[in-house]
Amino acid sequence: MNEKKDKLTKERRVSRRSMLKGMAAGAAAIAIPNTSDASIWDAFFQKHFREMNSSEVSAVIERLEREYSEKYKLPIEVKATKAIPGVKFGYGLDLSRCIGCRRCVYACVGENNQSRNPQIHWITVLTFKEGEKWVDLEEANKYYNPSKVPEPGHFYMPVQCQQCENPPCVKVCPTKATWKEDDGIVVIDYNWCIGCRYCMAACPYGARHFNWAEPGIPKEEINKSTHYLGNRPRYKGVVEKCTFCIQRTRHQPGRYTACVEICPVGARKFGNLLDPDSEIRYCIENKRVFRLKDDLNTNPKFFYFFAT
């Protein structure tokens, strides 16, 4: 008797599931005609990244690598390297050295596969006239284009994701597609992002950017070394931003970010806030540091300072 009931429920469950399956497949077929590919199916039912076990993660990675290689005809590697225990990343930017040359902007675009057309820049360099009211991000000029920089009487302030400890963007996300990792990096799962752009409205630094169209990158410029939570190719309709070059930095030993390495004046500093011997700790302990819009209680891990 009991056995029979068990069998019945099982049967029912199975049939319910297969019906769901059929419905979803039907929906997928309507939305994306001509593709009866299993990977769409898998993508549709992909779990939340943080709830996947390691074999589920590898399956997703494998699927993505396959999809990317089909789409871009390139062997694109997608890593899912985890945060290093005992590391909290921090960043320093020396405003007394920055000359506004924008080398960082384009190094970041190249390293992180940002769309060239339509253009997406994760770093924006603002300029202010000396003596003028400043730290007014909305009013600042980012389109300056003199023949040489620095221009006399000006200073420059690059702005990118401030990697807040208390990130407002994370709080507003309705699908939990963005969160703060253990090493302090705020990341986005492009497969969970639905493109509602609440996070962009919530970010006080204008650090998040939206893919209004399918990202356009010349094939030969694609960086093939990517991270799931970082620079892997994005889709139309998702939000993206700086991840402290998660694909480079999360290693033992890990490389500096692309913007640190390109900076010709050495204004950019990066390291572990928990390591008393790191460059970033030296800056915080020996220089006058400040954080952007500190009063909003976002608690950024991005420190501006004046070395002189």
Add this chain to the structure above:
Amino acid sequence: MRIVLILIVMFFFTLLQPIVVVATHEGSHSNKSGESKVERDLPKYFVPPPPFSEGIFPCSDCHADMEVNPTRRKLEMFHTNIELKNHAEDQRWCLDCHNPDNRDVLRLASGKLISFEESYYLCGQCHGTIFRDWKAGVHGKRTGEWNGKKVYRLCVHCHNPHQPRFKPLVPKPPPVKPIDIR
């Protein structure tokens, strides 16, 4: 014949340069200075080779059998492009930094000789606070691994020692204005 010989020697030196840098890092540098125990308590810093103009080093190729001329003057026979500017030039002359007897090394105020791979000690004599920041990786820049091997830049990679003011650069293009997107 002699010129050919010099050329051959120079060619081999260019081949050797990377090796010289590594050796310096390991603290076993054997420059002709004979006196290489400068500030041994400080760590050695990994740096790319000094940014010499092509063919200028070793200086002793020419200077070994040249008379030292310590008088302050406008150089007319050679090094005519070198002019001291914005670097307290009224109080300074070449041989405050360059060693008169063996031109392949630099000389500190104390009389100690250092190689060109360690020219930061020379600058550090007068720019102490900057040198301190540089050692911590905060003035100037490091590349490589944030938690591993780092490559420093010499002061002279960014500052011409003779005219040290940082040279302005051509900026990369500004972002597209929203009004220009279509």
